[in-house]
Amino acid sequence: MTDAFAPRKAAASAWFDALRDRIVAAFEALDGGTFEVTPTPRTGPEGEDQGGGRMSVLRGGRVFEKVGVNVSTVWGSLSSAASRAMAARGVPGIEEDPRFWASGVSLVAHMVNPHTPAVHMNTRMFWTPGAWWFGGGADLNPCIEYAQDTAHFHAALQSACDAHDPEYYARFKAWADEYFYIPHRKRARGVGGIFYDDLNTGDWEADFAFTRAVGEAFLPAFVPVTERRLATPASAEDRERQLIHRGLYAEYNLVYDRGTKFGLETGHNADAVLMSLPPLAKWP
Template sequence: MQGIEKEEMIRGRFERIIRDAQTRICAAVEEEDGGGTFREDAWARPGGGGGVSRVMQGGKTWEKAGVGVSVVYGTMPPEAYRAAKGHTSSNGANGASNGASGGVPFFAAGISSVMHPHNPFAPTMHFNYRYFETEEWNGIPGQWWFGGGTDITPSYVNEEDMKHFHGTYKRVCDNHDPAYYPKFKQWADDYFLCKHRNQRRGLGGIFFDDLNDRPQDEILAFSTEALGAVIDSYLPLVQKHKNDAFTEQQKEWQQMRRGLYVEYNLVYDRGTTFGLKTAGRIESILMSLPLTARWEYCPPVDPTSPEAQLVDACTNPRTWA
């Protein structure tokens, strides 16, 4: 790892960035909603650190929207370390095995959000940006990395919307490395796969993790710009569709797609897994879940319908930008 002064500088800078982003994004969402307000809960983690969760429920535009910031530290079990690194084997990354004793000293700061609009033609959006580091432990050198991304989950395919959303993040990526967008777009398509359904939970975006292949300042700058693009990439889509007319059948389809969203978050999401394994605050960890969802037994889908078009796009990822 780099020197202590450098580590603390990155920690403090990233924490200020995510706290500022939480304030700006919540203010923009409240303004667009035109009726709902965020409830704020500050919480402390017994092992060290804490966070601030802001959640809007039953708004005019959003059924549920949450933006949470957490800054936690202390020690974590080896299995939580493996979850953070994306390894599930007991012989996980870098020797973090069940044979090693004690907890792994760590620091983690992040901002995460999921927003579920009422209207089935307005998409759900998720973002998460985080910085993570560990200290030397049982002979394993200390490490640092950045992770995160922003992705979109509509119930219906709108090509113009997807070109806007993906185009926004392609421009952000290109500002830092032309190789970023194709790499991180593919990573999102692979990561957000609900394997037991053989479908992505949505239409992707960008995703990256364990990013430490260049100076911290460079990755911090990229993460900051990507986080700053959330408002411009997403709110115009909600504004465009929040008053669209829809049928009861279209609302039910949205609820079933939310069911798949719930399945993915509880079974595959690394952030959820890490939070549960580090005794995190349950309300904050499960903030991403919608107020309502639906599971039908073997629901029929007309192969010529807009619903089938969405399933196809989630099964066979497309190039949008």
């Protein structure tokens, strides 16, 4: 059977792969270190090829204590639990036909200097026989906040949103504030950014263009903030504060993060799924 959506899947997958390459190159130039790249193949229950990707991690750098940039394109059939969850989100026919295809790039950076903020970004496309959508966003996670850095990060994301829809930034900023909130701590995990999911306006080209804009806005949003704080002296108290904040980040990703849950439920490489966890963390 011919897949009429195949050209769009291929275009999205190629773009996520290219975005991954640009970010890895920019981070290596900033840090001076080199990413370790590990293939993350996915196989089905009978050993059949179900795609895969690359996990790229840089550890112990000058700028990054640990940063991971993952890209993948996978397909197969959702488990019964995952199908029910998708059905609850309004995906039509998924319990009767649980096939899926997903592609995306995601990154999390944990920094050496406590004055440089941790950051998360991802963009993705998801397809089932009954629906397709895009999702993604980026959020900044400082343990020591600087208003100038927060404003710069948000301004870059707002510019990307405004070029596509004047209502997107306010809508997706509010979604990020809600999504990245940690109920059991009664606080946000950082200073927010934007978050969106299930984006399907009916115009695939427009939605893909917006998702590309979000990905392209990331480096201009984050790199200047990092460069501004690299030489800021950090005390032992600053390091302690950073490690405790990382504990907060770990709690969120293990308990609430939608991508972590989906990756583990669908049998993706566990190391790649848990790449977001910090190398060191503490709890008070």
